[in-house]
Amino acid sequence: MESYPIMLNIKGKDAVVVGGGQIAYRKIVSLIQAGASVTVVSPKLHANVEKLFIDKQISWRNKEFEPTDLEATWIVIAATNSREVNAFVASSAGNHQLVNVVDNQELGNFQVPAKLSRGKLTISVATEGASPGLSKVICNELGEIYDDSYEQYLSFLAVAREKVKHSNMSKKTKTKLLKTITNEEYRKSKDKQRAFLELFGRNEECV
Ligand SMILES: C[C@@]1(CC(=O)O)c2cc3[nH]c(cc4nc(cc5[nH]c(cc(n2)[C@H]1CCC(=O)O)[C@@](C)(CC(=O)O)[C@@H]5CCC(=O)O)C(CC(=O)O)=C4CCC(=O)O)c(CCC(=O)O)c3CC(=O)O
Numbered sequence: 001m002e003s004y005p006i007m008l009n010i011k012g013k014d015a016v017v018v019g020g021g022q023i024a025y026r027k028i029v030s031l032i033q034a035g036a037s038v039t040v041v042s043p044k045l046h047a048n049v050e051k052l053f054i055d056k057q058i059s060w061r062n063k064e065f066e067p068t069d070l071e072a073t074w075i076v077i078a079a080t081n082s083r084e085v086n087a088f089v090a091s092s093a094g095n096h097q098l099v100n101v102v103d104n105q106e107l108g109n110f111q112v113p114a115k116l117s118r119g120k121l122t123i124s125v126a127t128e129g130a131s132p133g134l135s136k137v138i139c140n141e142l143g144e145i146y147d148d149s150y151e152q153y154l155s156f157l158a159v160a161r162e163k164v165k166h167s168n169m170s171k172k173t174k175t176k177l178l179k180t181i182t183n184e185e186y187r188k189s190k191d192k193q194r195a196f197l198e199l200f201g202r203n204e205e206c207v
């Protein structure tokens with residue numbers, strides 16, 4: 001069966017990461033970047049995780065995992081170096097919790113893909129656990145093609161699309177315009193972007 005890829009809005013949501021090592025650190029950073037409120041449960045912290053705690057970016061329960069640690073959280077990441085503990089974390093989670101198990105994907109209900117961010121553009125790559133290393137390689141390759149210029153371009157597209165959507169143009173014209181601005185020439189030319197936005201009046205800062 002295929003996985004179902006989604007973009008999750010976890011801003012302000014509680015996440016519990018069990019384990020405070022290097023792998024936990026990687027997952028914690030992406031949770032923080034997405035605005036989650038992260039609590040780490042672990043008797044020891046890797047220096048990088050400790051720094052996040054000192055900087056008040058995470059909460060820390062300095063203890064071994066117990067099932068009550070999962071109360072009232074939405075996202076659970078089992079990232080200890082013990083397969084038994086990770087399995088125990090997974091079996092302690094409720095049906096409505098999102099659970100990721102770093103050493104046994106079968107026990108959880110989501111996996112973390114490799115990710116490339118360019119502002120509003122997200123490219124994520126996953127292999128159903130067949131080769132996380134390949135996911136990383138592919139993401140790095142895509143990073144060469146979808147370079148930093150996409151960040152500004154996506155800001156333009158977002159503003160332009162809103163303007164088109166809220167204009168009085170016919171549906172057909174709107175569809176045509178939205179297609180036109182995905183042409184490469186709009187990414188490469190801020191003059192073209194500016195000219196497009198000027199069709200709708202005052203210019204925006206995204207250009
Ligand atoms: C199932 C999954 C569960 C999950 O973690 O969600 C999982 C599981 C496991 N990974 C293992 C190994 C490695 N993982 C990486 C890297 C990443 N792993 C990530 C995700 C995932 N890893 C999920 C599937 C995603 C998919 O399908 O592609 C990435 C993409 C995202 C992230 O972690 O943020 C991140 C790249 C981030 C980046 O871009 O930098 C590397 C390479 C490296 O670190 O350089 C290696 C070594 C090379 C190799 O093995 O390929 C092992 C064996 C552990 C052991 O030896 O004991 C397991 C356990 C198992 O296989 O059962």
Ligand SMILES: NC(=O)C1=CN([C@@H]2O[C@H](COP(=O)(O)OP(=O)(O)OC[C@H]3O[C@@H](n4cnc5c(N)ncnc54)[C@H](O)[C@@H]3O)[C@@H](O)[C@H]2O)C=CC1
Binds near residue numbers: 064085132
């Ligand atoms: N999914 C992925 O991308 C990858 C997963 N792995 C897996 O991740 C596991 C963890 O790797 P690292 O972070 O490098 O290990 P690590 O040894 O650096 O950290 C393990 C952490 O787990 C904590 N811990 C141990 N028992 C605990 C308990 N009962 N309750 C709470 N915390 C507990 C320790 O205090 C420590 O902070 C590895 O065993 C490996 O199987 C490894 C590479 C990639």
